[in-house]
Amino acid sequence: MNESSMRLSPRTLFRIFAIAEMFTWAGLITALILRAVDVANIVPIAGGIHGFVFLCYAMSTIFVWVNQKWNVGLGLTGLLLAVVPFATVPFEVTVERRGLLDGGWRLAPGGDEPRGLIEHIQAWILRHLLLAIVLMVLAIVAVYIILLILGPPVPRG
Numbered sequence: 823m824n825e826s827s828m829r830l831s832p833r834t835l836f837r838i839f840a841i842a843e844m845f846t847w848a849g850l851i852t853a854l855i856l857r858a859v860d861v862a863n864i865v866p867i868a869g870g871i872h873g874f875v876f877l878c879y880a881m882s883t884i885f886v887w888v889n890q891k892w893n894v895g896l897g898l899t900g901l902l903l904a905v906v907p908f909a910t911v912p913f914e915v916t917v918e919r920r921g922l923l924d925g926g927w928r929l930a931p932g933g934d935e936p937r938g939l940i941e942h943i944q945a946w947i948l949r950h951l952l953l954a955i956v957l958m959v960l961a962i963v964a965v966y967i968i969l970l971i972l973g974p975p976v977p978r979g
Contacts, residue, residue, distance in 0.1 A: 826881055833923040836886045839879040840914035846872035847907040873969060878960045879904050888944050889929065 846868070855951035880901055887897035896917070903909035917923055928934045936945040947954040950975040 831926055832886045832889050832920065833947060834883050836917075836923060837914055838905065839875070839882040840910040841874045841877040843904055843910040844908050846875045869974065870966075870970070874905055874966055875967055879910060881958060881962065885925070885944065885947075888940055890925075892917075892922065896922070912919055 850872040851866070851867045853862075853865045856862045866890045883900045883904075883944070886892075887900065892900075900910075900913055900917070903913045914923075925946050926933075928966050929936050929941055936942045947958075
């Protein structure tokens, strides 16, 4: 699979999850308000969806961070802003305007030679995309289940 056959660019991947993270924040906040005014308690559903998308955003941010060779400060900022409601989209717009999402997958077959463990992992993922997606979904589901078992970050009451 060469770069031209990979339709999901780093820009597109990052944008999808930045926007999804924003919408799930809106859903979670709405659910918290509905619970506070005793209209409905859909917090477990909204929180579950938000938690899953949060983990997907984190994984996609790390993947794009490695590909785009962002510095540590920028990569950590992208990750940390996920805990601030609606902050992922302004971050995505900022890095887009600075040209930090330009280009394709540099470690795809026929691209740059990977250096270091993280780049070798990313190159493997890009060579075995379907298997990698299945494994990443399973990893996210496993982390999600562990977090569900641990319970909400702030107990109610």
